[in-house]
Amino acid sequence: MKKLIIAVVVLLGILFIISRFTELQEVLLVLQKGNWLWLGAAFVVLFGWILVTAATFQTLFSLVGVNKSLLQVLRLFLAVNFINLVAPSAGMSGMVVFYSDAQKNGHSTARIMVGSALFLIFDYCGLLTIIFFGLIILAFYQVLWAFEIFAFILFFLFVTAMISVVYLASRSEERLSRLLLKITRFLNHATGILFKKKAISEDRVIRFAAEISEGVKAIQNLRHGWVRPASLTILNKLLLVSILGMMFLAFGTPVTAGQLIAGFSIAYLFVIISPTPAGIGIVEGLLTFALNSLAVPIEAAAVITLAFRGYTFWLPFLLGMISFRSLQS
Numbered sequence: 001m002k003k004l005i006i007a008v009v010v011l012l013g014i015l016f017i018i019s020r021f022t023e024l025q026e027v028l029l030v031l032q033k034g035n036w037l038w039l040g041a042a043f044v045v046l047f048g049w050i051l052v053t054a055a056t057f058q059t060l061f062s063l064v065g066v067n068k069s070l071l072q073v074l075r076l077f078l079a080v081n082f083i084n085l086v087a088p089s090a091g092m093s094g095m096v097v098f099y100s101d102a103q104k105n106g107h108s109t110a111r112i113m114v115g116s117a118l119f120l121i122f123d124y125c126g127l128l129t130i131i132f133f134g135l136i137i138l139a140f141y142q143v144l145w146a147f148e149i150f151a152f153i154l155f156f157l158f159v160t161a162m163i164s165v166v167y168l169a170s171r172s173e174e175r176l177s178r179l180l181l182k183i184t185r186f187l188n189h190a191t192g193i194l195f196k197k198k199a200i201s202e203d204r205v206i207r208f209a210a211e212i213s214e215g216v217k218a219i220q221n222l223r224h225g226w227v228r229p230a231s232l233t234i235l236n237k238l239l240l241v242s243i244l245g246m247m248f249l250a251f252g253t254p255v256t257a258g259q260l261i262a263g264f265s266i267a268y269l270f271v272i273i274s275p276t277p278a279g280i281g282i283v284e285g286l287l288t289f290a291l292n293s294l295a296v297p298i299e300a301a302a303v304i305t306l307a308f309r310g311y312t313f314w315l316p317f318l319l320g321m322i323s324f325r326s327l328q329s
Contacts, residue, residue, distance in 0.1 A: 012086040013082065013086045013317075013321045013324075016085065016086050016317075020280065023281075023284075024314060026306055027306050027307070027309065027310035027314060028310075030303050030306045030307050030310070031307055031310055033251070033303075034247075034250035034251055034307060035249070035250045035251070035252070038246050038247075038249045038250035039246075039250050039307075041246055042242075042243050042246040042247065042250065042311055043311070043315075045239055045242050045243050045246065046239075046243060046311050046312070046315060046316075048239055049236060049239040049240060049243070050074065050077070050078070050316065050319075051070070051074065052232055052235050052236050052239060053077055053236055054070055054073045054074035054077045055070060055073075055232055056119060056122065056123070056229050056232040056233060056236065057073045057076070057077055057115070057116075057119055058070055058073040059225075059228050059229045059232065060115045060116075060118045060119050060122070060229055061073065061111075061112070061115040063115065063118065063219055063225050063229075064111040064112075064114050064115045064118075064215055064219055065108075065111055066102075066107050066108070066111050066112060066115060074323075075323045075326065075327055076097060076098065076101055076323075076327070078316065078319050078320040078322075078323035078324075079097050079320055079323045079324040079327050080097045080098065080320075081316055081317070081320045082317060082320025082321050082323065082324050083096065083097055083320075083324065084277065084278075085277045085278055085280075085317055085320070086277075097324070097327070098112045098113075098116060099112065101327075108214070108215070109211065110210075110211035110212070110214040110215035111214075111215045112215075113211055113212065113215055114166070114212060114215030114216055114219070115215070117162065117165075117166060117212075117215075118166070118219075118229070119229075120162060121159065121162055121163055121166065122229050122230060122233045123233055123236070124155070124158075124159045124162070124272070125159060125233070126230075126233040126234060126236065126237050127155075127237065127268055127269075127272070128152075128155065128156060128159060130237055130241075130261065130264065130265055130268075131152060131155070131265040131268065131269050132152070133261055133265070134261050134262045134263075134264065134265020134266065134269075135148065135149070135152060135262075135265065137258045137261055137262040137265075138262050138265075138266075138290075138293075138294075140258070141258075141262070141293070141294055141295075143290075143293040143294065148266065148269065151269050151270065151273040152269060154273050155269060155272055155273050158272075165180075165212065166212070166216060169209070169212040169213045169215075169216040170213075170216045170217070170219075173209060173210060173213035176209045176212065176213060177205070177206055177209040177210075180205045180208070180209050181202060181205055181206070184200045184202055184205045185202075187200060188200060188202075240264065240268075240312065241260055241261065241264050243308065243311055243312060244260055244263060244264050244267075244304075244308050245260050247304045247307045247308045247311075248260075248304055250307065251300060251303050251304060251307070253296065253297075253300040253304060255296070258294075259291070259294045259295070259296060262290065262294055263287060263290050263291045263294065263296075266286055266287055266290040267279075267283050267286070267287040267290075267305075267308070270282055270283050270286050271283055278313055280313065283309065284305055284306065284309055287301075287305045287308070287309075288301045288302045288305045289301075291304065291305065
């Protein structure tokens, strides 16, 4: 059964590549025209970004009492990223990789869940900060649109909800269960009317609340331990912005710090708030549009966007496929 699941996941990855093969070809053609010195430097920075992301996971897992080597976490992170792209389910499909590894190594799945939730909170708070300044820059250029503000508000509410759940779990498992059950019953009532069936099992929600509370109670020294993951999160975002800047340099296009931050903000706002995995097919158009509205020529904006997505989407995707396969072998 396990081999069948692995085969299905790898097949989904191959089908994903085939379905996006034209876009992948365009990325490869674009990269061939760039300055290889800057493209090589961007690859080194991308590798640094992957290591920093893995180090953030490692730090937060240690806060909940799960100790892993950087290499172990690195392989898990890449595999989780791959799974979330080929089988998108609001990030929950990738949690299967963490659960499987936790069970194999005798770690608490509840602690792994909370460590992963803390990673998302730190990561999203870092993104919210940059996106906020990016929207201010867009407003300064008078190219801020209502749908961008609406997307930012949705993202902010989502992060607030995540923080609230973790905080409530730290205060009272019973209150968290009651709140989640109210939300579940509302959703089940709505889906019962629309689809004649319940969407979520109440027993599963109760178990989820218990696991979250157990994991939160395991957090060690969060009062002082937040400095390292917060610093790594800031470095994470600086590295991603640097990659975008190197794409401008690789294709000989002048750029200002304001254009970089605003363009990056739009790209990653819709990586999160998007109906497609990692904003595939949406971010490409919106980032090109945003850069062009910031006085970047449309041809240069399209080329830079494809190159940036080649580095930050396709390379981690392919590395993730390899990592997932190696973890299961």
